Amino acid sequence: MRRLALASLAAAPLLKRRRPAACQTPLTEVEARRVLQLFDGLLFDEEYGDIHLYDISVEEEQQVEGSGGDATYGELREEILEWLLAHCEMRPQDILCDLGSGSGRALLYLALRTGLPAVGVELSPTRHRCAETLKMLAQPFLCGEVTFVQGDLSETGPQRHATVVLFANKLFSEDIFRAVAR
Numbered sequence: 001m002r003r004l005a006l007a008s009l010a011a012a013p014l015l016k017r018r019r020p021a022a023c024q025t026p027l028t029e030v031e032a033r034r035v036l037q038l039f040d041g042l043l044f045d046e047e048y049g050d051i052h053l054y055d056i057s058v059e060e061e062q063q064v065e066g067s068g069g070d071a072t073y074g075e076l077r078e079e080i081l082e083w084l085l086a087h088c089e090m091r092p093q094d095i096l097c098d099l100g101s102g103s104g105r106a107l108l109y110l111a112l113r114t115g116l117p118a119v120g121v122e123l124s125p126t127r128h129r130c131a132e133t134l135k136m137l138a139q140p141f142l143c144g145e146v147t148f149v150q151g152d153l154s155e156t157g158p159q160r161h162a163t164v165v166l167f168a169n170k171l172f173s174e175d176i177f178r179a180v181a182r
């Protein structure tokens with residue numbers, strides 16, 4: 001609770017400055033990191049000492065693994081995402097996508113930083129629900145539409161329109177990688 005309160009305080013200047021209707025420009029790195037602090041306040045489990053999304057039920061794990069995926073969890077940190085932004089020139093017509101979007105934290109960070117629309121696909125219902133919650137928190141600062149789909153990344157969906165795709169290809173089999181690339 002204390003972390004959430006602190007995180008809310010950190011984001012207070014942003015809330016004053018930016019309302020949904022006024023959102024026209026993407027956030028700076030400092031501003032986007034403040035929104036991530038809001039996320040961390042929600043996700044962090046004091047007792048566990050980390051975010052609780054690493055643990056999903058056995059049934060969910062089987063659902064993810066049964067699809068040829070890997071239920072192992074991990075999130076791209078903002079340092080890596082900043083590296084990506086520095087090296088991958090985004091165009092105004094781009095649509096971002098994260099295949100296996102987990103909590104949505106990484107994709108939301110990129111959407112906040114670029115102002116671009118984005119689609120995340122996640123098979124685990126628990127992680128998908130989390131992404132929807134974080135999206136609500138980020139909504140006042142988002143310029144483009146962000147959609148999270150609960151489903152299998154190798155199937156088709158709104159992600160077919162994506163032009164910039166994050167994919168942890170080392171977690172998936174060669175066959176899935178080929179299907180996704182197609």
Ligand SMILES: C[S@@+](CC[C@H](N)C(=O)[O-])C[C@H]1O[C@@H](n2cnc3c(N)ncnc32)[C@H](O)[C@@H]1O
Nearest residue numbers: 067069074075076100101102106122123152153
């Ligand atoms: C290593 S995590 C990456 C999370 C996120 N991309 C990030 O960087 O913060 C990989 C995610 O892919 C999901 N996943 C695995 N197989 C999947 C599949 N076939 N379809 C959709 N999601 C899948 C897992 O549940 C997990 O949340």
